[in-house]
Amino acid sequence: MIEFRNVNKAYDMANGQNIVLKNVNFKFPERKNIGVLGVNGAGKSTLLRLIAGSEYPDSGRIIRKGRYSWPLGFTGSFHPSLTGIENLRFACRIYNADIKYVTEYVKDFSEIGDYIYEPIKTYSSGMRSRLAFALSMAIDFEVYLVDEIMGVGDQGFQKKCKDAFAAKRENSSIIMVSHSMATIKEYSDVAILLTGDNLEIHDDVEQAIELYSAFTTAST
Amino acid sequence: MKIFKSLLFWLFFVTPMTLGTLYYLKVASPQYEANAHFTIEKQGQGQSDPLGALTGLPGSVSSTRDALIVKDFIESREVIERTKQYFDINELYAREDKDFLSRLEQDSSIEDIVEYWQKKVNVEFDTTSGIVDLKVTAFEPESAVKVIKAILTASEDLVNTLSEKSRQDSLKFARQELKNAETKLKNARTDVRTFREKEQALSPEQSAESKLKLVEELEAERARAEADLRSLRLEFPDTSRKIIEAKNKVFSLKKQVNIERIRSTRITDSTDAKTMSSIISKHEELLTEQGFAEKSYEAALLNLEQSRIDATQQHRYLIVIVQPKLPEKPSKPKTPDDYIILFLASLLLWGLLGLIISSIRDHAGWM
Amino acid sequence: MEFLNALNVQGRVISALTLRETRARYGNSKLGFFWALFEPFAHVVVFIGIFSALDRATPLGDSMGLFILTGIIPWLLYSNIVSNVTTGLSSNKALLGYPQVMPIDITISRVALEFSTLFLVMLFFLAIAHYMGIRIRIDSFLEMMKPTGLIILLGTGIGLINAAIIPHYPSYTSIFNAFSRPLYFISGIFFTANFLSPEVFEFVDFNPLIHLIEWFRSGYYPSFESDLYDPEYAVFICVGIFTLGLLVERLSSKKARQV
Known part of the structure; x- marks a missing residue:
C-alpha cells in the first residue's frame, strides 16, 4: 500500500x-x-x-x-569500501532476509564470482548493477521499483533478468x-x-x- | 499523525505545565528564607598580610580553610546533632500540613534528614571578602531565624574549640620543651655538686692552687733560712748552737718542700693515681654541660613566651556581620523563576520525547 | 502497531549498522582494537610520568594509574563520540541509499560501538590493574553509569550539532577544535575539583565535563566526595544539548539524504 x-x-x-x-x-x-x-x-x-x-x-x-x-538500477546503496558480501549481509539484515539463502542466490545469479569478496570500489559499473539486481531478486520484495533496469549487462544477463522478473510477477508487483x-x-x-x-x-x-x-x- | 502529535503535546507539555502551575498556585506551601553573614577572623591578621591588603586576595590560606571547615560543618550531620538543643528538625520540617514536595517525610532516616537539611541550608563562601553567606529556609519566618541562630551558635562553638585546640597544641610543645630543659639543668647542677662533694673541695682548681702557693711560700722560707745560715756562718763557728739550729731549720724546710711538692701533684693523700689535671678537666666538662643546660633552659623559656604570643595570634573567632532578620516575603515559590524553569523543563521533555518518537517513526512503512 | 513495526525496523537497521561499523573499525586490521587500548594507555603513562617527575602523590586512592584511567575513559567517551558522530554521516552516506536507514541510526550505531569499546577497554585495564595487585573497589556501578549516560548524550548532541553546521561552514571544524582542545585541561582528568581554588573552580564550573568526570569518580571511589559537582546542572546541560542536537539533526537530515 x-x-x-x-x-x-x-x-x-x-x-x-x-x-x-x-x-x-x-x-x-x-x-x-x-x-x-x-x-x-x-x-x-x-x-x-x-x-x-x-x-x-x-x-x-x-x-x-x-x-x-530500493530503486533498481540505482546502485548508490553499496558502501564502496566494504566488500560485496559485506554489503549483501548488511542489506539482508535491514530487510530481515536469510543471509545464507541470499548469498547462494546472488553468487549464482550475479556471475561475479570471487569478486564478491572484494570491496565494491574495485567493481566495474556493470558488476555493480548485476550485484544490485541479483540482491534485489534474492530478497523477496512485494513491490519492485525499477528505473530503466533492462539495460544491464550482456544479452545473456538481460535474458536472465527478464526470466527472474517473470518468475517474480507471481507474487510481486512492479512500479x-x-x-x-x-x-x-x-x-x-x-x-x-x-x-x-x-x-x-x-x-x-x-x-x-x-x-x-x-x-x-x-x-x- | 496529527492526533499523535497533539497527544504528545498535551501529554508532555501541557500536562506538566498544568500540574506545575497547579502546584505553585494551590499546593506549594510558602517558605521563608533568613540569611546571615559571618566571617572567621584571626587575631593580628591585619598587619601580617600586607599582600592580601594590596591584592585583595584571601587573607591567608588558613582563614580560607577555617571558613571552608565551617561550611563543611554546616552541611553535615554533625550540625544537626549539635543544634538539637535549640530546635527539633522533625517538628519544624516534618509536617503534614505542608506540601508533599517541600516537607520532610515523617520518620525519615538520618541519611534522608541530612539530605533534606542540605536542601534547606545554603552556605556560600566568598573568597575575595572571606565572608560566608548562610541561608536557611523554613516554613515560618521565625523558624528560619531560629535555625540560623542555632547554626551560628554551633559554628561559633566549633570555631572556638578549633582555636583552643590549636592553641593548646602549639603551647603544649613549647611547654614540653621547657620541662625537658629544666630537668636537664637540674641534672647538670646535681652532677657538679656531687662531683665537688666527692672530691672534698669546693673547687679542685682552687685547692691545687693553694697547695702550690704553700710550696712557694715554703721555698721562700727555705731560701730565707739558707741566707740566714750563710750570714750566721760569718759570725759564729760551725759548732755553735745558733748555726746548728739554722741548719736544722733549712733541712726541715727542704724536707717539707719536697713533701708539699709531691702533694701538690696529687689531690689527696689517697692512693688513687688520678692526677690533678684530669680532675680539673672533668670538672670543667661538668661545668660546660651545666652552662649548656642553662642556655637551653633560657631558650625554652623564650620559646614558650613566643608560643604564647603566637597562640594568641592564632586565636580565631567567628564574627557575625549580618545578623539574621525576620523575613517578610516568602522566598518560595519564587513564581517567575519557577515558571521559567517549569516551562523549559516541559519544553525539553516534550521536545526530546517528540524527537525520539518521530525518529523511530521515520522507519515506519518497511517490513 | 505501526510504531512497534517502526521500532523493529529501526532495531534491525541499528544492529546492521553497528555490525558494519564494528567490521569497518576492527574487522580488517588488528590495529583498530590495539589503538582503542593504546590511546588511554598512552594518556595514563604520560601522566604517571609527569606526576612522578613532579613527585606528586595521586589525588585519590592509591594508584595513580587508576586515577588517570577514571578520568581519561569518560573523556575519551566524550571526545570519541563527538568526532564519530560529527563524521558519521559523511563516511556512511552510501548506506543512506537504503531508504529505511536514517542518519540518526548511523549516529546511534556509532555511539553504541564507541560505548561498548570503551566499556571493554575499561574492563581490560581494571583486569590488568587487578593482576598487578592494585586493589579494585568500585563504590557504585550505577553512580558510574549515570554520568556515563549523560556524557553519551552530551557527546552525541554536540556531534549532531557539528554535523549540521559543518556542511554549511567547513571552517567551523577548526574553530570547534580550537575551542574543544583546551577542554582537556579543564575537565578534571588529572586533578579533582577539590584541589582547585574556588576562583579557578568558578572559571571551569561552566564545563559540564568536569561535573561528569567528578561524578564518575565519586561513583568509583568509595572515599571520594566531590562537593563541587552539580548533578542538576549536568543533567540540564546534557539533556538540553542532546535535544538541540536531535532537533538540528531532524531539520537537516532530510537535506543530507538528497544525493
Missing part, C-alpha cells in the same frame, strides 16, 4: 525550480504492475525515489506499508520507469502519467501511451 497525501515536491535547477508534484493526493493501486510515463525531466526518477523513501517530499506525507525495494514503450507495455497493467505537477492514472496502458505520445509531440 502506498499513498501520497498533500505531497509537494520540486527541485532546484539552473533556470528556476522544477515542480514535480503539487498538492498531490494519490493512492497507488495495489497488486498491479504500474508503468510511469512522463517527459524527460518531469521527475519520473524523483517519483520513484519518493515512493522508495530515499527522497523526502518537500511537504505532505507518503504512507507506505509493505516490502518495497517501473522506462523510456521504452515496449517495456512499459510488456510489464504494466496500469499506467501513471506524470503531467508536470500531478499524477494521472490510466487503466488502459495503450491509451495512456497514446496520450503520452501526443503530449510529447505537442510539447516539442
